[in-house]
């Protein structure tokens with residue numbers, strides 16, 4: 003059964019629609035560099051209690067493009083995930099109508115969904131747009147250069163996911179990709195982790211990727227990092243910088259792992275942050 007999509011947001015020349023890929027089951031035990039008792043106290047959960055994280059993608063339409071920000075998990079995470087293609091089709095968005103995949107980063111829950119289980123492109127006409135730094139780390143390096151086993155597996159999977167897109171991958175740096183749509187790195191979670199900001203008409207939406215994985219922990223303690231962070235200290239710095247920025251500007255954010263549809267505005271108070279869903 004497809005998840006109906008939430009009402010679209012209109013921002014300048016663009017329309018943004020959130021789509022669900024499903025729910026990822028994990029625990030708070032994936033934190034690194036922090037006291038596990040503190041994480042249990044802050045979250046009110048046990049270390050091994052199941053936590054269900056949303057996996058979202060966002061469709062950005064306008065100025066001649068129909069771009070998907072991130073591609074979900076594909077067929078690599080089991081039956082609770084990989085629902086993005088069906089949800090797009092159910093909303094009347096044929097997969098071959100997608101012109102661009104704008105990635106926030108190359109990680110299994112964001113880029114494995116470029117291809118199906120048979121290694122075919124889900125999005126046969128799309129160009130994949132990624133930060134140069136991110137491609138250098140995950141795709142350009144030899145598998146033998148992986149730092150550890152999990153990273154090696156991610157490198158193998160990302161090379162597979164990108165294979166049918168050879169010749170249509172665009173490497174970018176920070177800056178405007180199209181008028182009213184720009185990229186800005188926030189490294190740490192991965193070396194080239196990227197935010198996509200849509201703006202126009204005095205309004206803006208920052209699609210911030212994996213700036214927050216567990217809102218119930220990291221809004222109170224942004225210093226909490228996870229085993230998936232390539233550079234946990236840098237991930238914390240980037241998170242603090244973005245939280246400061248978007249709470250000062252009060253611009254709307256969209257998160258890949260915030261509860262669907264993943265929109266909100268960040269507010270600061272009582273020595274912590276809050277996200278007001280709106």
Ligand SMILES: [Zn+2]
Nearest residue numbers: 109111212258
């Ligand atoms: Zn993620």
